[in-house]
Amino acid sequence: MSDLKLQPDISDEELIRRFQEDDFAAYNAIVHRYKDQLLNFAYRFLGNVEEAEDIVQETFLRLYRNKHAYRQIAKFSTWIYTIAGNLAKTELRKRKRRRVVSISDMGFEDKDHEIKDELANTEQVANSALTEKIIQQAIDELPPRFRQVIILRDIQELSYEEVGSILRIPLGTVKSRVNRARLKLQAKLKDIKMPAL
Amino acid sequence: MKNCDHYTTLFSDYIDGDLDDRARSSLRAHLAACPACAQRLNAMQAVRGSLAQLPHIKTSESFDLLLQARLRREMRQAPRRRPFPLFELNWRVPAYAAAALCLVFFGALLQRRSYSSFIAKSSDSVAMDTVRRTDLAAIEPGYLVFVELDTVNNLYRIINYGGIDNVNSLQDFRRALAQQDDNRTRTGLPNLRTAPQNRSVTMRTRQDMPQLRQAEFIF
Numbered sequence: 001m002s003d004l005k006l007q008p009d010i011s012d013e014e015l016i017r018r019f020q021e022d023d024f025a026a027y028n029a030i031v032h033r034y035k036d037q038l039l040n041f042a043y044r045f046l047g048n049v050e051e052a053e054d055i056v057q058e059t060f061l062r063l064y065r066n067k068h069a070y071r072q073i074a075k076f077s078t079w080i081y082t083i084a085g086n087l088a089k090t091e092l093r094k095r096k097r098r099r100v101v102s103i104s105d106m107g108f109e110d111k112d113h114e115i116k117d118e119l120a121n122t123e124q125v126a127n128s129a130l131t132e133k134i135i136q137q138a139i140d141e142l143p144p145r146f147r148q149v150i151i152l153r154d155i156q157e158l159s160y161e162e163v164g165s166i167l168r169i170p171l172g173t174v175k176s177r178v179n180r181a182r183l184k185l186q187a188k189l190k191d192i193k194m195p196a197l
Numbered sequence: 198m199k200n201c202d203h204y205t206t207l208f209s210d211y212i213d214g215d216l217d218d219r220a221r222s223s224l225r226a227h228l229a230a231c232p233a234c235a236q237r238l239n240a241m242q243a244v245r246g247s248l249a250q251l252p253h254i255k256t257s258e259s260f261d262l263l264l265q266a267r268l269r270r271e272m273r274q275a276p277r278r279r280p281f282p283l284f285e286l287n288w289r290v291p292a293y294a295a296a297a298l299c300l301v302f303f304g305a306l307l308q309r310r311s312y313s314s315f316i317a318k319s320s321d322s323v324a325m326d327t328v329r330r331t332d333l334a335a336i337e338p339g340y341l342v343f344v345e346l347d348t349v350n351n352l353y354r355i356i357n358y359g360g361i362d363n364v365n366s367l368q369d370f371r372r373a374l375a376q377q378d379d380n381r382t383r384t385g386l387p388n389l390r391t392a393p394q395n396r397s398v399t400m401r402t403r404q405d406m407p408q409l410r411q412a413e414f415i416f
């Protein structure tokens with residue numbers, strides 16, 4: 001299996017084709033290729049590493065079970081991202097349901113306010129871990145549809161076309177949504193002098 | 198003359214270099230005359246730069262192991278429903294001397310089909326050096342074994358174990374252990390969750406026990 005992992009010139013589509021013919025080494029190579037990428041996607045979307053890891057596990061299990069659902073007409077990467085993205089959205093909904101109780105227990109939480117407090121000492125925002133935390137918090141506050149596009153486009157640096165096929169929305173919509181997401185993030189983060197990460 | 202709202206819709210395309218000449222010069226003219234938009238565009242560019250530089254995380258040590266275990270189960274097609282084996286915690290540990298360790302055991306030496314005869318008992322108090330090979334041999338590859346480090350007596354105790362074959366997620370597993378932890382609190386035993394979090398500890402690998410590779414704080 002390590003042979004396959006070490007051959008970056010084999011395309012994803014070729015790997016999945018081999019896996020569809022029951023080549024398990026090809027499956028392992030796909031996992032090796034995508035696990036960290038998908039983890040970062042899920043992690044930025046959910047803001048929680050453990051949940052993100054479970055999402056990625058589930059994604060690969062679905063790949064295993066449903067390998068024949070993949071058709072060569074689509075890029076493999078967008079197909080697997082779609083699976084991971086749907087699972088992450090489901091997780092988010094579950095989490096919302098779980099939270100109903102705790103929020104009413106704890107009283108109203110003003111998230112925006114929390115951020116501002118944290119930014120009160122702007123000068124002290126000097127270490128990258130804190131910067132990352134603040135950015136992540138701002139991402140967490142975006143509505144999911146904006147969060148998805150910004151993660152795929154600006155963190156994972158996929159093309160607009162790829163983002164469009166993952167989310168199954170037209171190119172024009174992707175572009176305007178990315179623009180709005182960037183504006184929203186900019187508005188949340190405008191008062192911070194961003195130190196280098 | 199178009200307004201700011203119109204021009205902000207062009208920001209992304211401008212940053213990405215996707216504007217045609219006319220739109221671009223029209224936006225530039227507006228930016229020169231409108232400090233608010235110019236400032237916003239600048240900030241947007243800065244944010245975008247920071248996003249691209251966010252650190253990348255990697256999957257944990259247990260990730261591949263758990264996935265392989267779940268696939269094995271998947272391949273067996275009809276999964277036998279095994280009870281999730283958890284020890285009863287019925288012994289005492291020196292307070293605050295205990296830290297929970299999660300050991301992932303694997304390797305060829307641990308190949309064995311049946312684990313129903315698992316020998317390690319919750320009351321076992323074994324120095325790592327004296328863990329009997331037979332105890333470990335009863336653990337299938339892919340088992341998570343939770344061990345407490347007793348820093349006073351300088352030994353490890355097996356407190357809990359579970360086959361990741363039977364777990365659907367790392368979270369499930371941790372949740373099950375958290376429950377055990379609550380029981381501990383109720384019975385006056387030290388709460389393991391106060392132990393250091395997620396710190397990776399590299400353990401000695403003994404020549405005769407190469408399968409014991411890594412230990413990781415889980416609480």
Ligand SMILES: [Zn+2]
Nearest residue numbers: 201231233234
């Ligand atoms: Zn303007």
